[in-house]
Amino acid sequence: MMIDQQQDQLNIYGTKLDSRLLIGSALYPSPEIMQASIKASGAQVVTLSLSRQNPQAQGGQNFWQTIQSLGLQLLPNTAGCHSVEEAVNMARMSRELFQTDWIKLELVGDDYNLQPDPIDLVKATEILLGEGFKVLPYCTDDLVIARHLVELGCEVIMPWGSPIGTGKGILNPYAIQTIRDRFPELTLVIDSGIGKPSHAVQAMEMGVDAILLNTAVAHASQPQAMAGAFAKAIEAGRTAYLSGLMAERSTASPSTPTLDQPVWHQPAFAEES
Numbered sequence: 001m002m003i004d005q006q007q008d009q010l011n012i013y014g015t016k017l018d019s020r021l022l023i024g025s026a027l028y029p030s031p032e033i034m035q036a037s038i039k040a041s042g043a044q045v046v047t048l049s050l051s052r053q054n055p056q057a058q059g060g061q062n063f064w065q066t067i068q069s070l071g072l073q074l075l076p077n078t079a080g081c082h083s084v085e086e087a088v089n090m091a092r093m094s095r096e097l098f099q100t101d102w103i104k105l106e107l108v109g110d111d112y113n114l115q116p117d118p119i120d121l122v123k124a125t126e127i128l129l130g131e132g133f134k135v136l137p138y139c140t141d142d143l144v145i146a147r148h149l150v151e152l153g154c155e156v157i158m159p160w161g162s163p164i165g166t167g168k169g170i171l172n173p174y175a176i177q178t179i180r181d182r183f184p185e186l187t188l189v190i191d192s193g194i195g196k197p198s199h200a201v202q203a204m205e206m207g208v209d210a211i212l213l214n215t216a217v218a219h220a221s222q223p224q225a226m227a228g229a230f231a232k233a234i235e236a237g238r239t240a241y242l243s244g245l246m247a248e249r250s251t252a253s254p255s256t257p258t259l260d261q262p263v264w265h266q267p268a269f270a271e272e273s
Contacts, residue, residue, distance in 0.1 A: 008242065010210050011187055012045075013102075013134040013155050015073070019044045020204070021234050022075065022189065023227070024214025031066045033223055038070055041227035046072045047104055047212065049079045050094045075136065077104035082117075084124045091128055103128060104158065104191075105137045113163040118145045122152070129153050138191050141175035143182060150183055158191035158212065161203065165215050167195025170203055180207045197233035204237025205245060 009016040023043040028034035038046055048067060067074070076094035081087035084107070091103045105124055109117030116139050128135050129152055139145050141159040149157050159179060162168035170176055170193070180188055190203045191212040200211050211234055220226035 008238070011155075012136070017044045017073075019231070020210040020238060021231055022047065022210055022212040023217065024048075024212070025063075025067060026214055027218035028223060029218075031062055034218070035066050035070065037217055037223040037227040038072070040224045040231070041213075041217070042231045044072055045075050046070065047075045047077050047214070048098075049077050050090055050097065073102070074098050074100050075102050075104050076100065077138075078106045080108065081106060082108050084120045084127070087120075087124045088127050091124075091133060092131075095133070101132055102134045103136065105135050114165075115163065116140055116160075118142060121145070122148050125149055125154060126152050136189070141172055141179065143175065143178050146179045146183065146186075150186060154186075156187040156189060158189045160192040161190045161199065162193030164192035166193055167216060168193055169195060169199035173202070173206065176203070176208065177206050197229045200230055200233045201237035201240075204234055205241050207241055210234075 009018060010020050011017075019042045021041050021043045022045040023038055023041050024047045025034055025038070026049065028037065046067065076091075076098050078087040078090045078094075081090055087105060087107050091105065094103060095101055105121065105128065107117045107121045107124060109115050109120070116137075118140065121137055121139060122145070125135050125137050134156075135154055136156045136158050137149055137154060138158045138160070139149065141161075146157055146159065157179075159176065161170040161176070170190070176188075176190070179186075187209045188207075189210045189212055190208050194200055194203065194211055194213055195216050200213075203211060211230070213230055217223050217227045217230065
């Protein structure tokens with residue numbers, strides 16, 4: 001039976017999406033390359049930061065017009081925030097300016113590896129959910145933090161694969177798989193650390209619902225081509241997961257069965273006289 005890709009949609013707070021790739025809008029060499037790369041990715045959600053681009057500021061007009069022309073779902077983020085108050089205020093301003101209640105909640109806990117602050121993240125999530133935001137919290141791959149976020153009402157969480165911008169892929173597959181298995185109905189999006197398409201395939205084969213990318217595409221020598229490569233990788237990983245991956249074995253097993261296999265006998269030769 002063929003897998004119906006039309007029926008297998010990503011669900012973010014009730015919004016159904018065909019693409020399982022969410023893409024960022026920062027770090028591209030130019031707005032034109034950004035626009036072409038986002039189109040090549042097939043993504044239907046694009047992230048942007050109020051702290052870096054303000055659509056009401058004259059300096060960000062070109063960027064904002066480019067984003068608007070794409071006609072995609074906007075996912076503002078609170079990148080660069082270090083406190084609950086700062087993150088909540090930025091989320092409120094983003095909702096007013098970008099006209100969406102979606103928010104990717106980021107709260108920096110350590111400036112060295114940009115690890116999210118788990119305690120303040122939970123606090124800010126509770127406030128924003130109470131104000132009607134659809135919160136997509138960026139967190140570490142900690143099961144207990146994931147449980148707290150789910151108990152607050154998050155329908156989506158975004159654990160890291162590895163620290164943002166490192167491109168190291170999924171450093172702790174066990175932790176991600178544990179969250180996936182513990183919360184099967186949760187929409188799970190890997191955010192940060194995915195550096196190449198094979199990383200995305202690995203994550204999708206684990207049952208992750210989607211991947212959020214930025215640096216791996218924007219810093220490629222050919223961002224548009226790389227965006228397309230990631231789109232194909234995510235589709236391949238998802239199809240493999242739905243198809244049912246074979247279980248790993250500790251011993252070898254022949255791929256050709258021996259049961260009922262014909263036995264070919266070497267012909268007998270007459271003895272020389």
